[in-house]
Amino acid sequence: MEIENKIKVLIVDHDRQLARRLSDYIRRHGFDTDHTYSFRETRSKVLSWHPQVIICDVMLTDGNAYDILDFLKTDPAAKVNFTTFMVMSSHNSQANVQQALDRGVNDYVCKPFQFEDMVKRLVFNCRSFRRLQELNQRDYQTIDDNSLMMHLTNLVLRQALTGRDLERTLFNLTRMLTMKMDGVRCSIVDCIEENTGVVVTSNDNKEASGIVLDLGKYPEIKHVRNTRMTIAIEDLQQDRHLKYIKKFLSDIQFNSMVVCPVSRGRDFFGVLSLKLPDSKTVLTDNELRFIETVAHVVSLVLSDENYADKQNYWREKSKTLRVV
Template sequence: MDKNASVIRILVVDDNAQNLAFIRDAFSGKNYIIESTDDGDKAPAMLGQLVPNLIFVNPWIRGLSGQGLCAALRILDLDPRPAIILIYDEKEGKEVNEEILGFLDGGADDIIRLPLNKTDLYARARAQLNFSKCYRDIIVDNQNLKSILEITNAIGDTLDTSEILDIIVNHVASVLDAHRCSIVMVGEGDKGYVLVSNDAPEVRDLQIDLGRYPEIREVIRTRDPVSLDDVKTHPLMKEVGELIMDLDYTSIMVVPVTFKEHTLGTLFLRARRKNRGFTAKEIEFCQIVANASYHAFKNAKLFEQVSDEKEDLRHLAITDQLTALFNHSFFYIRLEEEFERAVRYDSPLSLILMDIDDFKRINDTYGHRIGDMVLRETSAVIRNSVRKIDVVARYGGEEIAVLLPQTSLSGALGEAERIRLNIENTKYQEDFDEVITVSLGVATYSFEHTKRPEDLVNLADKALYEAKDAGKNCVKVITEKSLS
C-alpha cells in the first residue's frame, strides 16, 4: 500500500462468504481497508468505528435488512458521506424495479447484480467514490464560503487594526481546529514580527528570528504556500530539528500575504493531526483569508492615517503655532465646560492670567526673533510647572492663561507663585542673559461674584493689573473684601 495515497475504507455488510472473498480480492493490493459483518444489526455500530467511504450491502442479510438497513446507515450522517452499493441477486426471484426503487429511496446510491464482475465492481466503486468526493468538496466549499463571509462581515464592522487581526486568527483557528494561528509580518533581514496570535492574545508586535522558521523563509522565497504534514520528519525542518522535538503529530501551514511582487507577511498555522495534514481545500481557504487580511489591514491602516490626519488638523485648529499652547478660542471652550461643571457640582475653579514683564522692551531691544524665543521658552516653563489637568493657553500677545479645575484659591496662589519663581530662575539662550519675570493675577469662582465664565476672566485680569501696578514680578488676587 502506498503510504502517501489516501486510504479508502470499505465496509461489507453481507453474510455470503463468497461475495466477501470476491470483494477483498478485487480491492487487494491497493489503498483500501476492508471490514465486514454478517449481521445487519451490527452494521450501524461499525460505521461509527470505521467511518467508511464505501459500503457494500446485501439487502437480504439476516438482522436489520432492506430499506430499513439502508435508512439506518444513512441516518448516521457521517463525514465523509459514505456511498452505499447494494449487491443484488436477481436469481432470488424478487420483482426488480419495485425493489430497486425502494432501496434507492431508502438511501442506497447504486446497485450491482450478481454474479460479481471485478471490472464492473471496481468501476462502480470508483464512480461512487468520485461522486462522494464531489459531494464532500461541495460541502467544504460551502463551509469555507460561509466562514469567509463571516470573517469579511466581522472585519467590515470595525476599522481597528488589532480587532481585525484578532477576528482573522481566532476564526481561522476555529474553522481549521488549529491550536495556533498567527499573522507574522516580514521585516528586514531575518527579523519577523508576530502581530497577533490566537493562542497568546497578549502578544503584539513580538519580534522573532526568522532563522528559526525555515518554513516561513521558504514562503518568502517562493511566495507560495507551504504545508508540512509532519514537521518532525519533513526535510525542510531538518536544520531546526532540536527546536521542534516536542511537536509530535504536528502539521504546519504557512500562506503568504502578498502585495504585487512583495511578501508582506504570512498567515501561520499549527495543528495536531495524526496521519493527515492540511488539505488542498484548507490551503485554498487560507489563501483567500490571507488576501482578505491584507486588504482589511490596508483599509484599517488607511482609516488610521485619515483619523491621524483629522486629529492633526484638530490639533492645529486649537493650538497656538508659536508657543504650542492652546489658543484663545480653545481656552474659552474649556472655560465654559469647566465653569458649567463648577456651577453644577459646586466644585472649585480658579484662573491665573499672567503677562511677561517689559516684553515690548525686549522686542525693541533684541528684535522679534529673541522675543519669540522668550515667549516660546517661557510658555514651556509654564506648561512644565502645572498639572496635566490644567489648561494652559496663549490668551493674546505675551499674555498667558492657566485654567485650574478642582483648585481652590489657596491652591491657585501656590501654583501661581511656583510659576513665577520657575520663570524668574530660567536661563535662556547664551546670547540673552536678562532675567525674565511675569506678573500674575488670580481669581477663583464664587457663586456671588462670578455668574458667567467671563466674570472669572475679568476678575483675574483686574488682579493682573494690580500686580503690574505693584511693581511687577508678583502675584495678586481679587479678594471678597475688595469686591464688596
C-alpha cells in the first residue's frame, strides 16, 4: 500500500518527548504521522503536509489549540483534506469538554492517557458515523408514515412498561432490541465517572451486570457522554484507509454499532449500545429511530419512582468485580 493511502495524523504538543513518542506509536499502528511543538510550526506543517487529523494539546508556548482550529477554519489552503481536530488536556471538567465541542473540536482526550486508548479514539473519529437529532412533536408534519409509526411505538412502549421488576425490564429491553435488529450484543452502561462505567445489563449475559468498564477503551461511549447525541457508526470494511489499519488493531471490534444517550430524570445517566454483525453495513432511518425508542424507554424506566428502592443495584455488584 502506498504511503498516500494512509491517514495523515499531526501531533502537536509543547512536550517534545510526548509528541515524538505518541507520533511513533500511532505510526506503528498503520497511520502516517508527524509532530510539531508550537502554533507557528504547526501552521507551516499544515500548509505543506496537509494532515487529515490533528491531535493538539490545548496549551502551546505561542498560542493554544483554538488558535490552530481558527486558522484551519479561515485559511482556504489549510482546509485541503482536513477532517478531524482532537485536543488533549489535563483539565477534564465537563465545562471544559463542552466548551471545546462548542468551538468545533471533534474529540477531547484527557491527560494522562494510554497510547493504545488514543489510537482507539483516533480510529473512532476516522470512522464514518451519523449523529441523530431528537424526534419531537414538531416533526409530525414532516415525517413519513413509517417514521410516525415508530414514534407511536415509542409512546406505546412508554406506557406498557410501568410497574415491572427493574432488573428484568432492562434485561428484556436489551433482548427485544437485539432480536429485532439481529444484533450481536446490546448493553446498558452507567457512566459513573469520566473514565469509569458499569454494565447495568447485557442481552447475552445476565451475569454481566456490575462489570466495571475502563471507558478509555470505549471511545464511542465517551463521545456520546460528551455530546449527548445518538451516533450510528458504519462498518469500515469499505474504507480504504481504515481497512488497512484494522490488521494492527485486532482487539477492536469493527462491526457497525449504534450508541444512544440514556438519562435518569433530567441528568445524563449513560448509554445504550447495540453492536451489529459485520454483514450489517447500512442502517435505515426507521431502524435508528427504533433503537432510539428503546433508549427513551430505558430512560423512563430508570426515572420511574416505583423503582427508587432498586436503583443502582448494578453498582453494588461492581464492588466485587474487576475492571475490563
